[in-house]
Amino acid sequence: MDHNMFCFQCEQTAGCTGCTSRGVCGKDAQTAQVQDRLTGALIGLARAADTSPDAGPETWQLMIEGLFATLTNVNFDPDSLNALAGRVRAEKQRLVPDCAVCTAPCGRTGDYDLAQLWGAQEDIRSLKSLLLFGSRGMAAYAYHAMVLGYRDESVERFLSKALFAVGEDWGMEELLPLVLELGEVNLRCMALLDKANTECFGKPSPVHVPFSVEPGPFIVVSGHDLHDLKLLLEQTAGRGIAVYTHGEMLPAHAYPELKKYPHLKGNFGTAWQNQQKEFADLPAPILFTTNCLMPPRLSYADRVFTTAVVGYPDIPHIGAEKDFTPVIERALELGGYAETQHRTGMNGGTGTTTGFAHDAVLANAAQIVEAVRSGAIRHFFLVGGCDGARAGRNYYTEFVRQTPPDTVVLTLACGKYRFHDMDLGTVAGLPRLLDIGQCNDAYSAIQIALALAEAFQCGVNDLPLSMVLSWYEQKAVCILLTLLHLGIRNIRLGPTLPAFLSPNVLQYLVEHYAIAPITTPEADLAALLGS
Known part of the structure; x- marks a missing residue:
């Protein structure tokens, strides 16, 4: 593509098509180009690791750091990104020491030029983007676990496998299973992070x-x-x-x-x-x-x-x-402030309650099940995900505000700032608004849903549970793929659908998982509640 840069990995990308001169996140063209070169170097490292018996923890750690550094709103510093790319190339040189001076280059260990990806046929570009962006999101979870001393080699090797695939000339029949496999592997990665956090810091409580x-x-x-x-x-x-x-x-x-x-x-x-x-x-x-x-x-x-x-x-x-x-x-x-500063949230609240992770919620499982069976709780809504500045995100504020008093709202990630200081009252002795935690805590939401499905002896899709999600960056991508891996259908996604979903890939997701864009709070509530 004949542009200074090309980036469409976040929801706010220019014109819902792609940033080509400066990112809406604030990164300039130089930073975007360096990030692409770092990603190309990571693909080169994955190619080397594919055949080298010496690939190990140092290799995987570099891949995780490099992928995380290219996530939206992480690193805007070309010097540090170039230094990281240098470390990546040095590791590749360690794995294939004669590659740089080889007189018969095989093309199997070289850096990848991301211009090939951005200029690919739209369906291939779409699937490879899902694979690359989802890997960046999963790498963030792996990084947080890694710094606490928790690692899973199967997760790390999959990240290398995904990077390798991005650089290959593969078709949809080879790429689609990998995209769906990413959702399965990310579930293991989120479980690893949940274990790391709870064993190091204890189990969250409200x-x-x-x-x-x-x-x-x-x-x-x-x-x-x-x-x-x-x-x-x-x-x-x-x-x-x-x-x-x-x-x-x-x-x-x-x-x-x-x-x-x-x-x-x-x-x-x-x-x-x-x-x-x-x-x-x-x-x-x-x-x-x-x-x-x-x-x-x-x-x-x-x-x-x-x-x-x-x-x-x-x-x-x-x-x-x-x-x-x-x-x-x-x-x-x-020195700070001289006097107490009384601040409020986006809805005027003076504080919020957090800590309703899976252990805290499931401690009340019997009470919740009885409330559903008695009709006291009619429906659960998981309203969470990323926040952002683009117009349309007030949808989530109004959606939560309009949820009926016999429903429960589960939330997580920064999307909750739109409404987490609201007083929604209680239902069946429980708060109607339950903040599960960070986007990193999506595993808790999944465990709550699976536990409820087991209690009612049904599938997750048969529960009175609807997911209304907002996305911004790449962790939302890997979480979505995990939900699809679990077979969860009828997810509402907004405020706009990802620019990297081609019409054919989107149609596949609609046909197989009934993904739909958000419309209006009133219409979506009526549809989800069957009223």
């Missing part, structure tokens, strides 16, 4: 989280990485510094090994896409641990820090040693 900010120095931590938050809490203990979560870090308050720290105070701000406004006058540093970074504005760029695979030019980065001293010193220097 907890009320205030939105107010107390006087004094504080640090705001954004992203998803609970391990980074734990390390920061350890390093700030006894320093007179409060720690507030932001965005997808909110569910951290529910974990016993994190909420035991008294200086973990509350949650600052609303959804990730509002950060440029909400951080403008913040008298505190912000630490980004994973994706959800937007290009920092000058009004607060001097207070931003990154760590792990996150990067932005000229922004201080906390390396693998995880010494957060620069962040701590900046917090003490800025």
Whole structure:
């Protein structure tokens, strides 16, 4: 394609077709090109690993880091991306040491040019994009488990298998089974992360989280990485510094090994896409641990820090040693607010409750089953996924607001910021709104659905359960593929369908899984409730 760049991996991509000069996420053409070259190098590494007996944990770790770094809103820094690509090529050289000087190149270990993918026949491009983007999302889950010391070689080898396939000249009959297999493997990956989080931080339990900010120095931590938050809490203990979560870090308050720290105070701000406004006058540093970074504005760029695979030019980065001293010193220097700041959510609420993971919900399984059988609970809605700035996402706010009082709303991921501070009351002695956690906690939602299906001795599709999902980036892709692997049908997806779904691939999903776009809250509620 004759463009400075091409990217259509997120829901907000320009014109619902693709960004070709600058990403709506804020990345420029140079960054997009470097990300493509990094991805091409990863495919070259997968080609080398396919035949090398020496491929192992170091190989898979590099693949996971590289895939995660190309996720939307993670790394905007060409220098760090180029450095990562250099490490990837060095690993390929280790696996096939004579490849670079071979006088008879076989073409089996070289880097892949992603221009071949963007210019491919639309159905091939669509399936390969599902495979690549879903792999990026799954790599994020694998990364979070990996930093806690939990790995699954079958997951890691599949990521290599998927990258290898993206570089091959394969048809739909070979690519489609791989796309569906990704959903199966991602279920194992999400189970691994759930095990890692609960064994390291304890089982989440419901907890009320205030939105107010107390006087004094504080640090705001954004992203998803609970391990980074734990390390920061350890390093700030006894320093007179409060720690507030932001965005997808909110569910951290529910974990016993994190909420035991008294200086973990509350949650600052609303959804990730509002950060440029909400951080403008913040008298505190912000630490980004994973994706959800937007290009920092000058009004607060001097207070931003990154760590792990996150990067932005000229922004201080906390390396693998995880010494957060620069962040701590900046917090003490800025001093925080002089008086308590009483803040509210997007609907005026002063706090929210999180921590309804699968163990917490299923502890009430008998009560839930009886409430359904008695008619006290008519229906469950899973309303979750990514948030974003594009018009149309108020649909999810209105959908939840209009759910009848005899229904339960399960939610997870940052899409909940549209409505999680609403008071929906209770039904059958349970809160009507149950926040399961991060997008990383989609496994909990699946376990709840499977447990209910077992209790009622029916399939998940026979439950009074509807899924109304919002998507933005690539973790939503792998979760969707996992739901399809489980045979779940009639998912409503919005606010717009992925630009990388070709008409033929979309038709396949409609025919086999009855996926449908959202319409209006009123019409969708009526259809899902059969009224």
